[in-house]
Amino acid sequence: MTTPSPKSILVPEIPRGETIAAPHYAHINQLLVLDELTGLCGGNSVERKIYIPLNKTAPCVRLLNATHQIGCHSSISGDTGVIHVVEKEEDLQWVLTDGPNPPYMVLLEGALFTRKVMEKLKGSTSRIAGLAVSLAKPSPAAGFSPSVQCPNDGFGLYSNSYGPEFAHCRDIQWNYLGDGLAYEDFSFPIFLLEDENETNVIKQCYRDHNLSQNGSAPVFPLCAMQLFSHMHAVLSTVTCMRRSSIQSTFSINPEIVCDPLSDYNVWSMLKPINTSGTLEPDDKVVVVATQLDSRSFFWNVAPGAESAVASFVTQLAAAEALYKAPDVATLPRNVMFVFFQGETFDYIGSSRMVYDMERGKFPVQLENIDSFVELRQVALRESLELWMHTDPVSQKNKSVQSQVEHLLTALEESGAGVPTVILRRLNQSQPLPPSSLQRFLRARNISGVVLTDHATVFHNRYYHSIYDTAENINVSYPGQQSPEEDLDFVTDTAKALADVATVLGRALYQLAGGTNFRDTIQADPHTVTRLLYGFLVRANNSWFQSILRQDLRSYLGDQGPLQHYIAVSSPTNTTYVVQYALANLTGKVVDLTREQCQDPSKVPSENKDLYEYMWVQGPLNSNGTERLPYCVRSTARLVRAVSPAFELGQWGSTEYSTWTESRWKDIRARIFLIASKELELITLAVGFGVLVCSLVITYCINAKADVLFIAPREPGSVSF
């Protein structure tokens, strides 16, 4: 969206797509005072004179759980308000009390998007039509986290019946900067303005029309904004799922109002197993887990650099390093790499996996789990320290304690060979941070450890916010490089994460029973940096393009990073890319044709139960015109991650996640000028006046038409 220039150029505008009505005569609406508006889709010429659509925005939508609704919504025909730019807190006075033309649409600076300001706005909803937040550049120095201080409270391990001293984060408030804004319910729409140019257009319109001279009321026409984000679901998951199920049972054209948040977990095994059955109880598996998703206040904006991306990139690099070990096939125990989706919303992925394991629906069962290592937020290590968290309550059991001790020792021995990572143990009486391990411990006492960069509270000052970007974990690239050069540039963060991956890989090797080649396992910083670049800076790069299937090309977007929100349509971009990256890093290229790769049951040497076969695009050939596709055989698979509450129909469950997302029809934003009420009423009065006058005059003329208009006389009828 370009800024309208103050001096307009008189250029005739031909209404696009209106060939029939266009030139009957040069009517006013054909001749436009145009500036650099080019190629706008939709909308006739008059509409384009009135409205400027805001295209690069992100809405805040309504999410529901078993008992509450959170988020924002607008009325069905959008909410309109006079724009007021709030750059410091004193400007709020105009909106809340002084301004003469309520309701106002507040344009808030990113740094002011705090709980204090939002409480004030929430308190006077009759004067606020909506809120538009501009992205703060640079990120707020004091930190910003709209998440709660105790993430996933009530769905983890600690409750009033198990470890009550740790329940509800009594011991440690993990996300100490959290103000809980994302879990509040707002009755007005809130949008994020992602593009600085659009924000400048709005501010220019405000400066041109809305500023008052010397404290008097500003003169109409005023600049206004309209936000559309009407949500269909209300109250809670119980209500909206009940309404949706009634619709689908009785209606021919069912109107579903909400969808459960769901997606797929990605998992793979070091040694291939038969997925059509389950493992023997004697087969032991070391599980290494991490999470794939993140969130923020706004819909589908979830850069999640520290909260998700750094950890799963580390795990991918560790997987690549471990698979390269020579004696992988003879290790006594197997290793399962799993990437859980939906952990942000009360552990959707991990609770589903535990549920499936308990019922034998998953090849690996709970009794097969030997030990559990989880990676959580590892990118902001201070003084090279990596902390190992364990659960104090389950270690009251002596056998569990000795297993955990064995686990920690293995980690420390593996870490000894990597001087840039210092593994530290914790005080025994500290609870586990929010992690998928908590869901596994709810089901069975297994020995597990969670690796993080923080000892007590999070080091991440932008947890689950729009500012948790590459900048937050110090991933920066020198300017003036092409995207391909940036892709291969190894940042310091990449080296640090590669060291963590090396430690993890070696520890897994040792836990799996390997002895000989532990110190040869080394994670490749080049892989780590390419993954970080793809997930945090620009997904549409040559490496990601080459490892994906052809029909998934569009999932990489155009420019910009991937967003790691779980969403309701599955699988999401992140899930697919992680699965294919895992396949590329840990799988093998096999010499099959495309048809054989897509249906390997015909090939005698290949087994569909043991492996997953993917036909990927491959790199561009030397001319740059065609791709060289090939078949990859790996054990990287997807498994459904829907909360068990929806499988069981227990929409009000307090045991499993019940998060759903509302449906909507129309989400958009636009700015325009509004005229004063007086002018509108004058127009209506003039219209009525014209109508009444014409009726009166026409009646009078018609009644005496024979007097006024003498008919031409026939010859011979002259009367004199």
Next chain:
Amino acid sequence: MTAAVFFGCAFIAFGPALALYIFTIATDPLRIIFLIVGAFFWLISLLLSSLVWFVARAITDNRDGPIEKYLLIFGVLVSVLIQEMFRFAYYRLLKKANEGLKTINPDEPAPSMRLLAYVSGLGFGIMSGVFSFVNTLSDSLGPGTVGIHGDSPYFFLNSAFMTQVIILLHMFWGIIFFDGCEKKNWYPLLAVILTHLLVSALTFLNPQYEISLVSAYMIMVLTGIWAFFVAGGSRRSLKRYLLCQDKNFLLYSQRSR
């Protein structure tokens, strides 16, 4: 700009036409038919001029720049000529139909050519007004008004008044045109075409609404006076009408001489 502006502008633009329709056309079914056929003829003329426009645009490859302005002027010229051509065509059709009308309804007298001129002019005007203004009207229902890019905020009001002028002008042109054709006098036809071109050219002056709108209203008043005289009015009949005397007064005043 909300419902108030929508209704206000709709009444301004279509108020006179509605009043004329209610009191003069709606009473007689034959007049309704002639009105609608007139409107249809105008629509056909617009279709033809759109075709010409489309071809012209395709030839110039949809380029932007000064050629657009010349193309617009050319389009307007062609459109006005085609509209007047179709007015003439409608006249010929009515002439031929007159014979047939006499046989359909032998009891009632057939409508005079003067009446048909008025009805056809009104039909042209109503359709032209609807076509040019309905799109703008529908946008006036929304919450915004014109002006964010620097255009005049009185866009809707001025469009409404312009549409009203055009509708009335079409009616007057119809009367004058048909009368010229009846009397085989070509100067009125030429005058009609020239004033039509003039009024269309005036709209190129927008957004200097004062000049274009005031000039259009002046032209409308002048054309209206001419049409009044052509339709059978005279200063004497006007005086009689205003003094509330009826038509027999002429005979009475003559008899008493």
